[in-house]
Amino acid sequence: MAMDLDTSADIKEDRGLGDWFLVLGESGSMKLTGSGEIELFNLHDNDQFVSPCLTVHGKCKSGSGARMLQVLHPQLPPVTYPIHADGFKATVILVPGENRLTFVTDTKVSRSVGCLYVPMLQDPPIHLCLLVARDSSLEFDSPRAQREKEGGNGLDLAVRKLRVGARLMQAYTNEQMMRAGFGNRSFRFLEEFTWDTTFQQKEEMRNTVKIHILRSDKSTKEIRDYNLAQQNPDASDAGGLFGIAMEALQKYGGPFTKGPEPVQAAVMFLDTHWDGKLITAHAALGGGTDEIKLAIFGSHGLFAWPPHIEQLVAYFTDDTRTSQKEVSNDCNECGTHWETFTLTLGAFMHEIGHSLGCPHEENGVMLRDYVTLNRSFLTKEAFSVRTNSFGSQAPIFPKEECTWHHLDLLRFLYHPSFTLPQDYYDPSFMRPGKIDKFTEPKPSLYPLGDNLCRITSRTGIYSIEMICGDLSKGYIEYLPRSLGGPGPVRDLTLSLDDLVARLPPNERGTSFTLRILSVNAPEIQIGNFPSFLKPSFISMERYGLPRNVQGVKSQLLGNEHGGADSGVVAFDVRHVSAIRVYHGGALDGIRLFLQPNMGSVNPPLPPRNYMEKLTNSFKATTLNDEAKSSVLFGRQTNDYTDFVLEKDEIVTGLNVRCGGWIDAVQIATNHGRITKMLGNATGGGIVELRPPEGQYILGLYGRIGQWVDAMGIIYGNL
Secondary structure (H helix, E strand, C coil), rough: CCCCCCCCCCCHHCCCCCCCCEEECCCEEEEEEECCCCCCCCCCEEEECCCCCEEEEEEEECCCCCEEEEEEEEEEEEEEEEEEECCCEEEECCCEEEEEEEEEECCEEEEEEEEECCCCCCCEEEEEEEEEEECCCCCCCCHHHHHHHHCCCHHHHHHHHHHHHHHHHHHHHHHHHHHHCCCCCCCCCCCCEEEECCCCCCCCCEECCEEEEECCCCHHHHHHHHCCCCCCCCCCCCCHHHHHHHHHHHHHCCHHHHCCCCEEEEECCCCCCEEECECCEEEECCEEECCEEEEEECCCCHHHHCCHHHHHHHHHHCCCCCCCCCCCCCHHHHHHHHHHHHHHHHHHHHHEEEEEECCCCCCCCCCCHHHHHHHHHCCCCCCCCCCCCCCCCCCHHHHHHCCCCCCHHHHHHHHHHHHHHHHHHHCCCCCCCCCCCCCCCCCEEEEEEECCEEEEEEEEEEEEEEEEECCEEEECCCCCCHCCCCCEEEEEEEEHHHHCCCCCCCHHHCCEEEEEEEECCEEEEEHHHHHHCCCCEEHHHCCCCCCCCCCEECCCEEEECCEEEECCEEEEEHEEEEEEEEEEEEEEEEEECCCCCCCCCCCCCCCCCHHCCCCCCCCCCCCCCCCCCCEEECCCCCCEEEEEECCCCCEEEEEEECCCCEEEEEEEECCCCCCCCCECCCCCCCEEECCCCCCCEEEEEECCCCCEEEEEEEEEEC
């Protein structure tokens, strides 16, 4: 399990490190590496990385008098970093394969470490893009003094700055994953082999971040329209830039044309402009469609980003006051150049977090803690106009840094873009398939009474979150066995008392929403979960079922506010002889034909793996339904499919495709047979409706409009 890096009892006080940085060892205990004059806290000999950029944390021997540290690489230019209070943070670039890094102080003390960088080329990348208007000047906002310092503000310089920003995001995320105990992991940006601009010194041909240049059909005037400006409270289309970015990606073609799985893109608008009143051509948004997962941001702070890795510390400590006559002071938190760099880099990464599936959290990058992102790369902070102080002084400890929230890191762990080779050797580490192309049904929930709930998932649940208001306040995680957990859980029973105990004391008297995340399946949320655990038992005797049979309603799928209440459509599932499903582009209704009552002979209990049995599928037939008793859920139409059940065969579950209504349904039986998906077979997300083990379907309920708007089952013992 992850440990608190700042409060662990394993802090090595005897080595003079105080509460400086510590690293999780493979066993989960804290340990340090190195000996002698230079300590390296997060880099070991023979470490393997998938990130091409690292920020190495270390410490020189107390009293050494060292003030500067240079990192030497036999294939790359040297980079120099300051030492404050004997501590340093050195951001280094790696090349594919073996890397030999030598750390040398200005007092001639050195330390050499070898590590391996292996790009995970099979992991889905993020495509980094610059979007320009059709008549763009190909320049970004920059104050005159900065233009003179950097030699302009054109497209080529923007590309250089974006490449450095991308490397910093990767290094930061790798460090955060490692601190959580999840190993060295990070997402990758698409790269190309070309002239690398990462270093200020002589450019050479090597792998570097590819920046796609997207040419929009929109003019500069159209993109800078006040009605598209997200920070304009009166904007009529504050999210419109998202659609403009989507259109530009689709026009660009190549990787952004419709393919077998979604592509990930992060787009910066080059023509963002501060006109003295508003930041135009800017929106901070992240999300996407089934085809493209997208984050967008503006270039209004790009002037403060370094174009080369050697300039990192200088730009992160540049306390030049922001010239608000020329450039924006975004959210009034960019009073200096370094604060502009920090906030805009962090905010862009925040939107990339959304595109990777992260919601807002109560702290970290997915709130607004990225205003201190600079501290992850520095040992001493410059003056901050935002706080009117010099902020954190040397050394800057991990507890003072911005973090990815633990729940963000947990999502990353199960995201296809963060896969490591060793994950495939852990049977409990069920790897996701395609990005948000969910192929498995959502988890199913069944209230059991006594404040208990049973949850089942075909692929395994890896996280359960309790959401109070809009933010997660407590969680349960199920890590892979290789990381000290039990692996994702397919079947579990939760108690309300256990969930409430995980909430902060001030939240325990309130209701909360339960969010469930499982591998390769859409997440599910149950609002007012304490009330959900208190099922209303329905006496089924009045519906013709045996005496004392009590029914419980499952979760209601689809639009619970749509159409009209269907009431309870009850039946004895043991006597269903045939089924007629009315469907077209959605589910219209289900008619169940009943045999005469043959007594209460219990059929064999259904197998638990029927979802995986696709052989012996039903064959359509024509029913002679004259004089047959039946019940109807939903609407009868002229388009339908019929199925006849075999002797002793009963319906054991439904697979439902749904979103804003019920798109389609699939019926499974205790004989291991399963129908086709009837209705829109690609609509909505798939959810499994089946009773808890040993119980039976007793009926259907839901909401009926032009078609079936919502549906659930009623289940119980027979």
